[in-house]
Amino acid sequence: MQVITAFIAIASGVLVLGGYFFPALAGVQTLLLNWAIILAGVAAIVGILNLTSVHMDKIRRGEKGSAYSALLVIGLAATFFFGMILRPQHNVMQMVLNGIIVPVEAALMGLLTVSLLYAAIRLLRRRTDMMGVIFLLTAALLFLGSATLPFGDIPLIGTLIRPWVSQILALGGARGILIGVALGALTTGLRVLFAVDRPYGGT
Amino acid sequence: MIFPPDLITGVISFIFTILIFSYLIGDNPLFRIAVYIFVGVSAGYVAAIALWQVIVPRLIYPLVFGSMNEKIFAAIPLLGSLFILLKVSSRMAGVARMTMAFLVGAGAAVIVAGAVMGTLIPQVGATINFFDLNAAVAVGISKGEAFGNGLVVLFGTIFSLVYFHFGASPKADGSMHRFGLIEIAAWVGRIFIGITLGAVFAGVYAAALTALIERIASIINFFANLFGNF
Amino acid sequence: MADSIKCPVCGESNPASQEFCQYCQSRLQPITGSLKSPDAPIKPGQAPTKKNTAELEPVLPQWLRDARDSSRNNEDEDVPQASQRPAKTRPAAPAEDLLAGLQSQSSDGDEDETPDWLASITGTAPTPKKNQPESSEARRVELGDKNDFAQEETSDADTPSWLAGLTENKAQANEKDELTDWFRSADDSRPPQQPAKTPAAMDDIFSAPAADDSPDWLRRMAADEDDGKAQPPSFEASANDFSSQASETPDWLRGMEDKAQSADPAFFAESTADESEAFDPLSSGELPAWLSAQAESAAKRAQDTTPKWLKNEAGAPATGELPAWLSTSEDTVPLPPVPEISADALGDLPDWLKASAPQTSIFEQPDETPAAEVEPAEASIDSPDWLNAFKEAETFASNEPAPALEKDIPFDAPPAFVGDSQAGATDNLFTEMPDWLSSAMELPASSSPTPITNADAIAPGELPSWVQAMRPVDAPLPSSSSSFSSDQTLESRGALAGLQGVLPAAPGFTPTSKPRAYSIRLQATEEQQAHAVLLEQILAAETAPVPIASYSSLVLRASRGLRWFLFFVIFAAVLFGLSVGAPIFSMPLGVPREIGGALNVARSIPENAPVLAVFDYEASRVGEMEVAAAPFFDQMILLKHPRLTFISTNETGSVLIERFISGPLAGHNYENRITYLNLGYLPGGQLGIRAFSLNPRAASPLDISLQPAWASAPLEGVASLSQFAALVLVTDSADAARVWIEQTESTRGEIPVVVISSAQAAPMIQPYFDSQQIDGVVAGLYGGAVFEQNNAGRPGVARRYWDAYSLGMLLAMSLALGGGLWNAALGLRDRASAREAK
16 A cells, blocks of 8 residues: 555655646646645545544533534524535625634634733843844844834835835845745656655654 | 624624633633634534535536546546545545545645755745846845845855754764754854744734734624614 | 262263253263164174175265275285284375374374373373363374384384383473473374384284275374374373373273272273372272272283283293283283273264264173183174174173273374284285274174264165174263263364264363473672662653742743733734834835836736636735735736636645635636636646646646636636746745646646745745746745835735834844843853852
8 A cells, every 4th residue: 555655645746746847747737736626625525534534523422621612503404504505606605715714713813912912022131142132133123124103114214124124124034935845846846756754644 | 683604704704703702711611612613613614615616617517528538537536536435434535645645746746846846946946136236226226235245145045054054073072963063054044044033024924914904894894784773 | 979979071970861960061971872773883793794885885985895805905915924014104195084184183283283282281280171081082182193103113122211211201391291291292204113023922913004005094093102102201191191190180080990990900001100109099989880890800811811912922922022011011011091092082072973883882891701702703604704703702892881081192002912713814804904903803892982973974774784783882881981072062174064072172172280480580789779779860850850940930921021011012013013004114115126027927927828827825924924925916917917827736726726816806807617627636746736737637637626627718728837928826835836846847848937925935935036947036925015015006915014024123133132131141150050069
């Protein structure tokens, strides 16, 4: 089985990769990628099935917090039921989106404001080094540069320093990180294509 | 009395916002109720979307209404989908590996090609092009400014990359240290990375603050609409 | 005793009328006892019915015809000539009959199973009583290997060392080793055959005349038999096995052992002292009546008979050529009778083969009947020679009891059991018969016939006379044998399908001894133990949770207070900023380069051009993304009225698109499939994006309402990505933006790309703008506010949020700097105090 899975991974990878460079393989690449689209959608459903089964098990076993699991399963079943009947873009489903999903996610994101600020304040208490100081100073500078005064941009900071820091200074580091990420992705991808890494379960 | 949909949405939205904000006093049942319901609703929503916008149009339609070729081509992902569904069963999970191997292999190829063609080559080229003074003048940047900026970006890029080089050799006392020049470059690289992460931090805070503003604004709107309607 | 029968298997008493044991369900009565005429077995001395079987010749199996032909052809040959013929080894590879497969299977099993059952045979505690017959049968099957055949040809000069040393009463350990080696080599190819060098008298017994003409099954049976003869060590092992399980041996079996041992010392001349010790006399009072009687008669016979073969051989002038084990047999301690080899070998055979093979009678023990008494049978003119000899064998078998040990002593078939005259008669009969078969005819009377069932026997009406004669005789003691054949499992699959009792039952092989216990106590010195304790303490210190000073209860309380303070401060600032009717803070005036690029794109696309908008953000950033994107789309729609096509690589993105259209863009009255189209969710991440960039029609053939997308007005004239007028990425993730930029690099052509991002993603998207891979970036509320400032003064959400945003940012800057400095000072103080404490 491991040989088969490795062969599948390598073959699909080579064909898809060949589509980038050889026009003759573009059709095969398109076909394989369209299959991948479908399989990825099915994988999402499998993930939801797994989530459901986990919480159903908790309910069956009567574990602590099973009442919450029951709420989760009820919400899931009801939303899925109405979503299948009415389709996701229906107004009722829009109400669900605007009434539950968006408020909860946005509120959680809003709470992050406090946490981030708290972390920034406490940073130098635990770590008073150059990296921490530069980090905090940059953040504070950009806080200040992003705001305005009643009469306009904050002089120098809003008009000169902030753009220079965010577009030049930060750019160098960001580009270095991006290139590093690309190199890492390249290495990882090649390891998968050469079956050195088999994250699909082939050890 | 018939409540308008906006009012119902507003009420629900307000309730859930308050429930989430209750986390400030600590993890409590109200917060948990909101989170569990949210997870369930989101999962149900995603499942419905996956079925209506992936399975039905891309798998069911070709199999039912498609031509013979489309049916044949749809049969293969159908088989792969069945394999993935077997992942639910621990006994048959091994079969799903074939489908996962296909996804991983294709994904690896896409990542490799994208990284090389979309990031590595263009970004390296852009770092070099920063010293194209004529091009800078064409967009209204002076040559000195362009040269200085290019130098900063070049050093920032190189030093940041060096910072992620963790190769070291043992010293006489047994300690591990990087090569001297690399150590210096990495030290400079830390500055650039610190600045970049500070900028990211500021951006995250800005995004969170905007979200908080949006939530508070929605509460205000809800009460405005509520008292306006009554 | 007469009204009850003791079960030979479990030892329990049963009513005499019982056919099967009521405790273990083993057969108590001879299985042939129920045979009625004409199925009744032939009695000793009874001549078979003469029948004309010529017409049946064609229907005979090939091997039977071959046997007959061979016997006819060779019937005039003299015995020494035949015996001097070098015996050919049985071809190993081709399996021409069923037994060949049987052997191969058993030998295959040998390799795998040898260690287990061999251990139990040679050195371990006895198996449970009920398993004994099974194990012994199994052993026979296992031992019936093709390799045994070659042993027969070994002359005294070539006698292997193990055979020569047989008389020396080897230690048990050595026996076990030899036995183990022998078993393990059971499947190995045979050593090259050597010409028989035995004297004529021995040739009569040992040689395999015309073995090359014998059917395979006969040859393989011969191999089995020879193996039994040639492997005394295994017998010794068996005997040791018995000695170790004496307590579990059935009483009747012990009685048999006792009787047989005391009766005929010379008969068991090959036995060793160890073996004789294994069979200490036990009480025979528990023997069944029928068994006691037979045992007594056997004892009497044994006292004044046999060593006939020994006498004959001892008196032979060629004594010096006798094998060592034979010449020294007088000095050895007698052992219980071990004549069962033949019957054991037959026990491995299918019943149909037993029924047709003459061995059932041949293997009977030679009675005390002297050779002279056999002569009349030989002189019978009406019967062919081979049939006369067969009668002789029947005579031998007629009155002899079958010792119960027979099954467990499979390898003892001394060739010297056969007298000269008998041997000559046998050879006359079966000139092609291997010598093991010949010698088996003269076996002492301790063997028991293997009973056959009605089902196994061929219908008598169709039997030729000579085949009829081969039917088993009604032995006086068949029950013991049948009861030993308790493994009546009928094979239903594979090559052995239909055979019964062929393969051993698993329990018989199960070693019953407990594994030897080894001490695992670590021998460590005190110093080592002290080091171990020290290491343990170090590890415990490392893994033990240490309360962090900053998270002590006091700090936690302070932390929670600080959080509440921060929340209420920010909340108040935002609430104030949102509630104030008049704007407090000015909107940003400057236009950064990246936002200027976006402005250019919004103003430069062709009128009514198709624009692809990718919505790829989470619901948590709806507020920020809508604020940032609304001015751009508002201006673009106002100026160019583009045909918008939306797609999302986020699950909820397709619904957020609808929210965006019905929210910020509601004033433009864009209609589905006329001025805009929602292609919905594009799964697969990078794979999906690449597929869409290669062939959008194939990747997203239908829109969100499952209508054909590419025939709609918004996508009119669009077949590829490069045919869009612009690509607008609305995303909160730098990774999503990177993937879109990377994967569309080669397919989007020269179309402008604008990224409307969250503020958090902007720093990592900036390099792509700098490399001119994208044409503009609008990041967060700040970018939206800038764009809104340049949107012809149209009101937007950014203005409403801006005061709160500016207040929040200023507050954050103040708190971060002030709080940071304060905490830095506190940190320095703490570290200084910590250093002082040290």
